[in-house]
Amino acid sequence: MTSWRRWTGIVVAVLAAACVAPPAEPLGAPATIEVEDRELPEVAAESTERRVQEVTVRVRSLGCEQFGLGSGFVLPGGVVVTNRHVVGQPREITLNTWDGRSLSADVAGVATDSDLALLQLDDAGGVPVAELRADPVRRGEEVFAVGYPDGGPARVSPGRVLGMVDGTVLGEPAEVVRVAVDIAQGNSGGPLVDREGLVVGVIFALEVDAGVGLAVPVATLLERLENGDELVPPGAC
DSSP states (O other), rough: OOOOOEETTEEEEEEEEOOOOOSSSOOOOOOOOOOOOOHHHHHHHHHHHHHHHHHHEEEEESSSSSEEEEEEEEEEGEEEEEOOOOOOEEEEEEEOOSOOOEEEEEEEEEEOOOSSSEEEEOOOOOOOOOOOOOOOOOOOOOOOOOOOEGOOSSSSEEEEEEEEEEGGTOSSSSSSSEEEEEOOOOOTTTTOOOOOOEEEEEEEEEEEETHHHEEEHHHHHHHHHOOOGGGOOOOOO
């Protein structure tokens, strides 16, 4: 069940879809890029788009009372980052790659103070991994939201950073990123990346009235990866 929160007059929707039927057909591979007669910046941009799709997975979580659907991305060591509200109280976690492969994973821990969760792949062999950017995003910077909106195929949506806002009213320990970008249910847990394909944030909610995305900054994620004290096992049924 999608949860809603009201923040200073703005309705904020958590972007995990519940009770959503999985797609009937497996995802198709991105079209082959023809380099001939193409401008190099254009080819490079499409290569980056393919790369960020490859590291982003669809997350299906069969919980105690509901079916959650969101996105996530893979880091070295078979670690998968997603949102806490996507995995909830999981009984079974299934991941799907952009090319239709299914991967199994367990919840390694959920953050107590942020909408973040870490999963551990049972077998990480051959799975591409994302890179994190240590530098914070800048106002006006071009970024891209990657994920599986509405449980459909992987999509890369262009956007621009509007700025940072107080995250404490949203249950976050630090400021969160506001992004003008087209996202929907199912984008939760997906990466926000820069033009080089480096992860700068984790999408977790949408300001419904303004149509503005919200992302946990990569600095918060890095702190949770380095300090496991804020991670606990998921809740039981």
